[in-house]
Structure formats: C-alpha cells, structure tokens
Amino acid sequence: NAGVTQTPKFQVLKTGQSMTLQCAQDMNHNSMYWYRQDPGMGLRLIYYSASEGTTDKGEVPNGYNVSRLNKREFSLRLESAAPSQTSVYFCASSGGLGTYEQYFGPGTRLTVT
Amino acid sequence: AQSVAQPEDQVNVAEGNPLTVKCTYSVSGNPYLFWYVQYPNRGLQFLLKYITGDNLVKGSYGFEAEFNKSQTSFHLKKPSALVSDSALYFCAVRDLTSGTYKYIFGTGTRLKVLA
Numbered sequence: 318n319a320g321v322t323q324t325p326k327f328q329v330l331k332t333g334q335s336m337t338l339q340c341a342q343d344m345n346h347n348s349m350y351w352y353r354q355d356p357g358m359g360l361r362l363i364y365y366s367a368s369e370g371t372t373d374k375g376e377v378p379n380g381y382n383v384s385r386l387n388k389r390e391f392s393l394r395l396e397s398a399a400p401s402q403t404s405v406y407f408c409a410s411s412g413g414l415g416t417y418e419q420y421f422g423p424g425t426r427l428t429v430t
Numbered sequence: 431a432q433s434v435a436q437p438e439d440q441v442n443v444a445e446g447n448p449l450t451v452k453c454t455y456s457v458s459g460n461p462y463l464f465w466y467v468q469y470p471n472r473g474l475q476f477l478l479k480y481i482t483g484d485n486l487v488k489g490s491y492g493f494e495a496e497f498n499k500s501q502t503s504f505h506l507k508k509p510s511a512l513v514s515d516s517a518l519y520f521c522a523v524r525d526l527t528s529g530t531y532k533y534i535f536g537t538g539t540r541l542k543v544l545a
Contacts, residue, residue, distance in 0.1 A: 321473070348531045350533075352535075357439075357537060358537060359520065359535045359536055359537040359538050360474075360520065360535040361535075362532060362533075365531065365532060367531045375532065407473055407474070409474075411531065411533075412531070417462055417464075417479065417481065417524060418464055418476040418479055419464075419466075419474075419476065419522075419533060420476065421466075421473035421474040421475070422473050423472060423473045424471075424472070424473050
C-alpha cells in the first residue's frame with residue numbers, strides 16, 4: 318500500500334517549457350487535489366477533483382490544467398512554465414469511508430528558470 | 431468566507447515542556463478541523479481531526495487538540511515536547527459551504543523544540 322505517489326521528485330524547466338506532474342493513489346479515494354506550497358503562504362489549492370470525471374478550479378488555477386485519468390490518477394500540466402510557478406507541488410487524496418482527512422504525496426520540487 | 435488563522439509563524443519550546451500551537455477558524459456551520467505535520471522535504475502527515483463529539487481530540491505521536499466553539503479555536507497541544515517534534519504544523523478546515531470537498535489551510539507554524 319504505497320498511499321499517494323508523485324513523479325517526478327525534482328524538475329528544472331526553462332521558461333516556456335511544458336511538463337506534466339503525475340499523481341496516483343491506491344486507497345480507493347474519491348477526491349484528489351493539487352496544491353502548491355510557497356514560503357509564508359501555506360498550501361494553496363490549484364485544482365481538485367471531487368470524484369472521477371469531475372474537476373474544479375481552486376484558489377490559484379491560472380497557468381495549470383488537470384486531468385482525472387481514472388479513479389487512481391490525477392495529473393497536473395503546466396503548458397508554458399513561468400518563473401512564478403517555481404514551487405513545491407503536492408498531490409493529496411481523501412474520501413475513504415467515514416474519514417475526511419487528506420493523505421499527501423511526497424511532493425515535486427519544481428524550478429523554472 | 432471560511433478561513434483559518436495560525437497567528438504564530440514560529441513557536442520555540444524547551445524539550446520536556448508542554449507545547450501549544452494555536453489555530454483559530456471562521457466557518458459557517460459546524461467545522462471539520464484538522465492538524466497536519468510536515469517534516470523537512472516531506473509531504474504533510476495527518477495528526478488528528480475534530481468532526482463532532484468530545485472537544486478534546488487525541489491524535490498521533492502524543493498530540494491532542496482542544497476544540498473551543500465559543501473562541502472558535504482548535505489549538506494543538508502536547509504535554510511534553512520532544513526534539514523530534516520540531517517541524518512545520520498546519521491547521522486546516524473543510525469548506526462545507528461550497529458543497530464540494532475543498533480544504534482551507536493556515537499558513538503554518540514552525541515548531542522548534544530546544545534540547
């Protein structure tokens with residue numbers, strides 16, 4: 318039982334390049350989330366998927382797109398990276414029976430130069 | 431709008447002393463409240479939650495939190511701090527008004543336990 322996994326762990330991009338961050342969970346959770354963490358700002362929600370087949374914008378969606386590929390997988394795409402997207406990205410899932418807490422992946426540290 | 435505040439950026443405490451990390455919230459209706467811990471270069475780990483019931487909630491690693499409805503607070507506590515408790519702590523509330531499944535996080539409090 319791996320929980321929530323994310324790939325890659327680290328990535329360096331040049332401005333304008335694109336990339337996809339991958340996330341998978343094996344806990345049969347319905348809801349999945351993408352956050353970014355910046356110093357002094359806590360976690361900010363980028364996009365979330367309440368259930369398979371649905372996605373919604375969070376607090377800071379500009380410059381990102383997501384795909385809920387199936388119940389297990391939720392990817393985050395940066396179409397044209399900008400230095401302002403330098404951050405640590407976390408995927409999370411929730412929605413186990415009778416529970417409400419979130420489970421987080423180990424994060425992806427992204428640097429855009 | 432629902433919100434969570436962690437008024438202290440950093441809390442320093444001596445090993446063996448009791449610790450408190452503060453959290454206040456603003457929500458409509460009954461809150462679902464959570465505490466998470468983040469160790470360096472790691473993802474957040476769930477510590478404990480308040481959904482309903484007893485105002486004193488016990489969680490992992492000897493932590494507990496007290497839900498106080500009149501003060502709209504959910505402070506994290508531990509009777510005797512360990513150096514290994516040094517980490518970043520986040521308070522969060524589930525956003526119930528939107529009809530979705532979003533969570534709102536505080537900005538985090540860095541706990542430093544001094545040997």
